[in-house]
């Protein structure tokens with residue numbers, strides 16, 4: 001029997017259990033092994049996958065092709081439209097090529113899981129392997145066997161289990177003699193993605209990602225706690241684009257930590273503790289997605305979320321999207337997203353709070369906009385982050401905690417260097433005015449001012465879209481819906 005390894009959000013050859021098992025199977029049966037990747041642009045568009053992420057994926061598929069050829073495996077890129085097209089394609093392929101087994105990673109998202117169930121029920125010999133998390137979804141539970149609903153006990157249980165087992169990434173399987181890398185079909189996404197968005201700002205390849213991980217752990221992890229909230233500083237790992245499409249596995253990250261900080265799982269004072277915690281947040285949200293499929297279907301974790309009377313003002317939403325709210329910190333963040341496809345975590349929290357609380361716009365609007373623009377777009381983390389910010393989520397920030405954009409601005413970008421980079425209109429404002437834009441008088445003093453460049457720029461930059469005190473009070477009233485019941 002021949003076999004296939006189906007690549008999904010796991011575009012690597014290191015630490016790839018499905019690939020390793022497929023190679024073992026083929027060795028055992030002395031049979032043929034090939035690799036496939038399905039391009040499903042209509043499905044991706046329905047899932048709001050960002051064009052920049054698709055570009056990043058395509059660049060990695062090229063790399064994967066070379067790496068697989070070096071171990072004797074031929075990759076085929078198959079252009080389809082939706083998940084539904086996969087079944088007839090696989091049926092025909094399995095029959096034609098005598099496929100006895102297809103190896104693939106199990107995924108956490110609802111539609112992906114439904115797709116796999118349908119395939120298996122239709123007789124496709126699909127073997128799913130857990131490799132999406134360090135600890136498989138469904139294996140970190142409380143005493144009554146349920147998924148935790150609060151992060152801290154989840155992370156304690158997670159560390160306890162993780163510290164009781166070896167965390168050792170797999171190497172590249174030694175398979176067969178190299179072959180010439182086949183020429184791949186280009187991704188055929190134009191109908192749903194008429195505009196390509198380049199991901200060039202991000203280096204492509206497993207080797208780059210692994211090097212970046214190593215350098216981060218060697219040089220920066222101990223300072224992470226101190227710098228991670230300052231968007232002007234490169235204080236975080238910036239590995240999320242690679243983790244999101246599986247160029248890097250979470251196990252490689254945790255094993256990397258343990259190599260340099262062997263007691264990180266058991267020592268609460270370990271310098272690696274804070275970064276490890278973020279990786280555990282990643283796992284928490286994925287485990288939640290599997291335990292609560294409604295999260296994949298855009299429902300609030302807290303059922304009372306359905307009673308919130310969102311204002312959903314479309315003009316205000318557009319101002320937020322375009323970075324034109326008149327709050328420099330919010331606008332700088334949104335422009336970072338629009339221009340680079342990535343946003344600093346502190347700012348994701350600040351803009352999400354602003355959208356859902358100050359503007360009372362449904363968190364799903366923000367979730368969708370993020371997904372459509374993020375290179376690291378990931379349903380579990382994005383949904384988790386949005387619902388956390390809106391106060392509707394599992395172990396969320398309480399609804400009555402409303403981030404003050406002025407305080408966030410002065411605390412996390414004190415010299416405004418991040419803001420000035422993305423909002424040049426305010427570059428020569430005083431720091432006080434940048435952080436507290438409502439104090440800035442937007443009136444024009446003289447005729448000379450009226451025609452000066454500066455006046456034009458200042459006029460071009462909008463007044464704050466809403467006054468903080470007023471918005472805070474309004475949010476508390478409306479979001480009070482979350483405490484009824």
Ligand code: FAD
Nearest residue numbers: 236237238239240278282345348376377378381382385386
């Ligand atoms: P680091 O700080 O170096 O963290 C290392 C890794 O841990 C990250 O790469 C990521 O995989 C994981 N991680 C870190 N923080 C979180 C978190 N809060 N939740 C889950 N995983 C985390 N992250 C995504 O990967 N994709 C998203 O679509 C996404 N959307 C978000 C939306 C909102 C509203 C918020 C508040 C957060 C979101 N995050 C998302 C989480 C976080 O902002 C990013 O993972 C982080 O900014 C990526 O930068 P980094 O790789 O330098 O992170």
